[in-house]
Amino acid sequence: MAAAGGRTLGRSSFSRATSNPVTSSYGAAGVKIGPNGAAFVSSGIPDLDRILGGGFLLGSVVMIMEDADAPHHLLLLRCFMSQGVVHKQPLLFSGAMKEPRLFLGTLPAQVSSSKEDGRHRAMGAAASSDGRANDEGLRIAWQYKKYFGDDSRAEHKDNKQEFSNDFDLRKPLERHLLNGQNIECVSIQDADSLSGLQDCCSAFLSKLPRKDAGSLTAGRIAIQSLCAPQCRYFEKDWDMVSFIRSLKAMVRSSNSVAVITFPSTVLSNSFCKRWQHLADTLLSIKAIPDEDKDLAKLLTGYQDMVGFLHVHKVAQTNSQVPVILEASTLSLKLRKRRSLVLERLNQAPVDGSSGPSSAASSSCSSQGSQLDF
């Protein structure tokens, strides 16, 4: 998908040798087939799907390291779960809370399509008038590169609406979608051990076997704050890591993806590393303080950012080559305060008085003051 941007410009902002939008096809609802026998489901955040080369790989375990200060990992988890509900994929949710069912009430609804069409068309038109006119001689200033990703989105809009949706974090998901759904909720807060959850997962996954055709229903497992200190099994380090290992083995042979968030700071360094090694895809979230003047001077668009997302590892099918991303740290932004976008970080120009570059970002904090190193 990302390579589509490269076609119009002659250079792509993110290129990955194995992915090829021409050959990818769609299996069951919400499942995209990629090369090498890979099947993806959407993470619920179109930008993240693009960065990870298609989405979350079926049969893989995604682990998200939480930030101790802010609950931004919940934004990712909610989008992931909503995407599954929208695509009618079976969902197993487990959280370190007394009533996990209540968490379902916080799932976001899809962005209403009329507004999204208008926005994409506007972006697409603006970009294409510059881009399509003269491909070869066009040199895009680095700051504007990130906007051209939207151009490809406008082209593949029809396909993308099926696979990956934007979610409006201010609107809750419609009740009727949740009611008719195959959603299982398990609380792990009062559990003495994880064997109960393991049995639930095992039963859930046994209904979703993996076949080579890849067109069967895909399932999603979402586990929130697996090693939260309030859980009774919290002291049992080896049990927890053993659970993850078993879950990974079960997920490998099933047509589903498991997303686990965990507060990495409460684990010892040694066990934190063990968890990281077990992950197929590893992400971490870092919150941004609200009024950090230094950061504001350093980055454009700082006001909109809620945090940083760092991609440590990306799952691959059957390959020993690591995925090298052009940018592994991205900023988490809420576009129009409702949908989650991921953007590459852009450093603000050192001299705050340069005109055109300040127009590109929403606000460049310094108006003439210099950066001191």
Added chain:
Amino acid sequence: MEEYGGGDLLSEAMGSAARVVVVEDCVEAPGAFVLHLLLKRALASGGAAAFLALAQPFSYYDRVLRKMGCNLSLHRRNERLHFFELLGFPGGAREGTIADSFVRLYNEIQRLVEANRAGENAGQFTVVIDDASLLEVVALGSVNDVLDFLHYCFTLTSEMNCTLVVLIHEDIYADEENMGLLLHLRYIADLVIKAAPLSTGLAADVHGQLSVVNKGTFSEQRAKAQKVWNFHFKGKENGADFFYPGTRH
């Protein structure tokens, strides 16, 4: 290992006649590709191998090695490769304690090594473990059980014509308290291959750096040869490139 079949920096650094090879890696620089390479070379030189796979299922290794030009399915059918799929080890069929399961596993390996030695085509036998950190998870933290098992595997290398290759994640053992397994493996190793990231992070052309320490305990010529090697690597679908820093365009 008598021959490595590769004319690259890694085979030069490894030399020959190493009995115990320990591969260390970390989250930023995974070292499993070294295991794949060593497995391929062990099978290519006409020997047999036992692969203890705790990290991935057979289909994964099959596909990866196939891209490297080694057909694991064929070798498994010809009984040159004995694949132990241990993703769910010890699993439901477990009777007794973890130690018992390890004993059973070791007995099977020993049987294979002896059968190989007694056979007509008594080539090199290689036991590959992916990976030792997961053995600890299987043992639920009982390091003694893991050390016992590894020690028994180690005895195979001295008693019979067998080589042991073990992958371990060294960043898990960064703290002082639980370095036991890592230190033990480093001690019994003839060859330690360590994959680490570059200080500047991941790059498209260089995925990390490899340091090879060859203790040369088994070969007299080795005693005078170079002991420590440092170079860069780049993983590819069909293998890996090894080169000195700055020799890549």
